[in-house]
Amino acid sequence: MSATVSDSSDDSDPDDRSGASDGQRLATRPFIDLVIAQLWFGFAYAIFLLLPKLLAANYRADAGQVGFVMAAFGVLSLAVSPGMGPIVGRLGSRGTMRAANLVLAASALGFLAVSGADLFAAFLRGLQGVAWALAFGGGMALCAQIAPPARLGQALGIFGAASLGMSAVGPVLAEPIAARLGPRAAFILAAAAALVGAFRCGRLPDDEHQAANDNGQIRRRDGRWQAVWARMPTYVALATISLAGSALVSFVAPFALARGVGDVHAFFVAYTVAALTARFGIARLVDRGGHGQAAAGAGLLYGAAVGAMAVLGPSHLVLVGAVFGVAHGIIYPALMALVLTDVAARDRPRLLGWANGVMNLGIVALAPLGTLIGRIGYPAAFGEVGAATALMALVLLAPAGRALRRALGWS
Numbered sequence: 001m002s003a004t005v006s007d008s009s010d011d012s013d014p015d016d017r018s019g020a021s022d023g024q025r026l027a028t029r030p031f032i033d034l035v036i037a038q039l040w041f042g043f044a045y046a047i048f049l050l051l052p053k054l055l056a057a058n059y060r061a062d063a064g065q066v067g068f069v070m071a072a073f074g075v076l077s078l079a080v081s082p083g084m085g086p087i088v089g090r091l092g093s094r095g096t097m098r099a100a101n102l103v104l105a106a107s108a109l110g111f112l113a114v115s116g117a118d119l120f121a122a123f124l125r126g127l128q129g130v131a132w133a134l135a136f137g138g139g140m141a142l143c144a145q146i147a148p149p150a151r152l153g154q155a156l157g158i159f160g161a162a163s164l165g166m167s168a169v170g171p172v173l174a175e176p177i178a179a180r181l182g183p184r185a186a187f188i189l190a191a192a193a194a195l196v197g198a199f200r201c202g203r204l205p206d207d208e209h210q211a212a213n214d215n216g217q218i219r220r221r222d223g224r225w226q227a228v229w230a231r232m233p234t235y236v237a238l239a240t241i242s243l244a245g246s247a248l249v250s251f252v253a254p255f256a257l258a259r260g261v262g263d264v265h266a267f268f269v270a271y272t273v274a275a276l277t278a279r280f281g282i283a284r285l286v287d288r289g290g291h292g293q294a295a296a297g298a299g300l301l302y303g304a305a306v307g308a309m310a311v312l313g314p315s316h317l318v319l320v321g322a323v324f325g326v327a328h329g330i331i332y333p334a335l336m337a338l339v340l341t342d343v344a345a346r347d348r349p350r351l352l353g354w355a356n357g358v359m360n361l362g363i364v365a366l367a368p369l370g371t372l373i374g375r376i377g378y379p380a381a382f383g384e385v386g387a388a389t390a391l392m393a394l395v396l397l398a399p400a401g402r403a404l405r406r407a408l409g410w411s
Helices: 029-058 063-113 119-146 149-164 166-181 183-203 224-230 232-258 265-289 291-340 345-364 366-376 378-397 399-407
Strands: none
Touching (some): 029 063, 029 166, 029 183, 029 232, 063 119, 063 183, 063 345, 063 366, 119 149, 119 291, 149 166, 149 265, 149 291, 166 183, 166 265, 224 232, 224 345, 232 291, 232 378, 265 291, 291 345, 291 378, 366 378, 378 399
8 A cells, every 4th residue: 555645746735826727626615515514513523522521520420431431432333334335325425424413413412311421321422423433434435535636635634624623612612501501501502513514414515426636536446355454554553543532532521620620621722723733734744745654753642642641630731632632633634544545436435434443443442441540540541541552653653663564464
């Protein structure tokens, strides 16, 4: 598998040149509509970044119960991942994204009846995992269809930034609403946003729509297992950073509450601003310099961010959030570009299904991690997860592990 997306011989940005051809333009009407639709889904989803805090503060949940509920996201999302190809094939990418918003809205409304961190709450969180899988599969496939090949990493970064940006807006708006009116008011806000997102999906191009450029045409078709095996370092890296990121996002609020820190939205704001700055400021450099190298460096930084929470604790939420955001802003589009580079359009949903599946394996691990935290405490758990993430980056992504990857037939 190629480690980089081929770029034009001219180092200047196609969108910055007058008269850039449509085949090189990224800011097309279909792409803008896709970003807008993702903004609404991302806002509704981001409100539930506060779910661990709401469970701990309003429903008296401990770390084990929070981990149990949050892990359900990964369980149901993982269950639906093998069917992503047939689902996108039947509903189309546009219909899949609309279904994602409707499932998210239904889950948010279901939380109005929640009375604690119980099985019903876990089921509703699991539905959000299904919604995420649908939005991920349908949205990424549309993004790869619309974006020029030489700008795939940048396009994926911007698409992800649409929901990432809401990671600051959602908690900032929802946290005071929940504090004043109770958590159900925040759930209603999330449901309303998801319904608007479902409506906005009607403006997206369907799968029969003529592609904006030749990235929608068949480029290469690998054998079914060969394509997956060649991307295995990327998939394992996705699983690892999914666990690391989910651990930090899920347990930062309970950790802060245990240390007497009541408000955590500053962490999410710092994280989001740093991630967006990294994506918009570095995305083109990543496309030019190589996605593999960028992912390796960001993976080491990711591990450092999680480890910093163990050392610094919740009294330095802004600093930890900023470091975490920079790493997150670089590594996800870099890894997803490695998954999607030089892949036939009909193969994308299957490979994206694998990507979503392995990321959800990381989320499922929140359940035993919550139990582990109950035994060894938050700092030790964050330290171990951070060390494992840094080791993954060295072995699976960095040049230091190249000999092992070649011996296993990983490119």
